[in-house]
Amino acid sequence: EEEEEATLRELRIFLREICAKLARNRTFYIFTKPVDEEEVPDYREIIKEPMDLESMMTKIDKHEYECAQDFLHDIDLICTNALEYNPDRNPEDKVIRHRACTLRDTAYAYIKAEMDTDFEEKCRGIRDNR
Numbered sequence: 001e002e003e004e005e006a007t008l009r010e011l012r013i014f015l016r017e018i019c020a021k022l023a024r025n026r027t028f029y030i031f032t033k034p035v036d037e038e039e040v041p042d043y044r045e046i047i048k049e050p051m052d053l054e055s056m057m058t059k060i061d062k063h064e065y066e067c068a069q070d071f072l073h074d075i076d077l078i079c080t081n082a083l084e085y086n087p088d089r090n091p092e093d094k095v096i097r098h099r100a101c102t103l104r105d106t107a108y109a110y111i112k113a114e115m116d117t118d119f120e121e122k123c124r125g126i127r128d129n130r
């Protein structure tokens with residue numbers, strides 16, 4: 001109903017700010033846009049469900065997140081994709097894995113610090129009853 005729509009509007013505003021803040025951090029630059037197939041031709045042979053921060057911003061605007069947990073699920077996907085595509089001991093892979101883990105931990109920390117648990121519970125109720 002209308003109160004639920006007001007709650008989801010507030011969630012979208014909150015998630016946009018979190019997403020923008022992550023995308024502004026140069027450490028996470030590699031995760032801000034979809035991997036270019038021309039530059040990395042084998043990427044989509046290995047990673048079946050690509051995800052990135054720009055795509056997440058679009059999902060927010062298309063009302064595809066109904067609670068912070070759903071948003072964090074896509075953050076986790078960005079992270080696990082990077083760990084899977086960059087498994088080797090060489091320094092380049094290690095740096096990308098470290099950045100992926102830092103993205104995940106930073107996103108969880110921002111949401112824990114800035115999101116009211118009652119608000120998230122209300123959002124979960126809306127999601128679970130739809």
Ligand SMILES: CC(=O)c1csc(NC(=O)C2C[NH2+]C2)n1
Pocket residue numbers: 030031035040081082083085086092093096
């Ligand atoms: C987004 C992402 O995880 C990504 C983009 S390029 C890349 N890895 C490399 O280009 C090489 C380092 N070993 C392969 N990882």
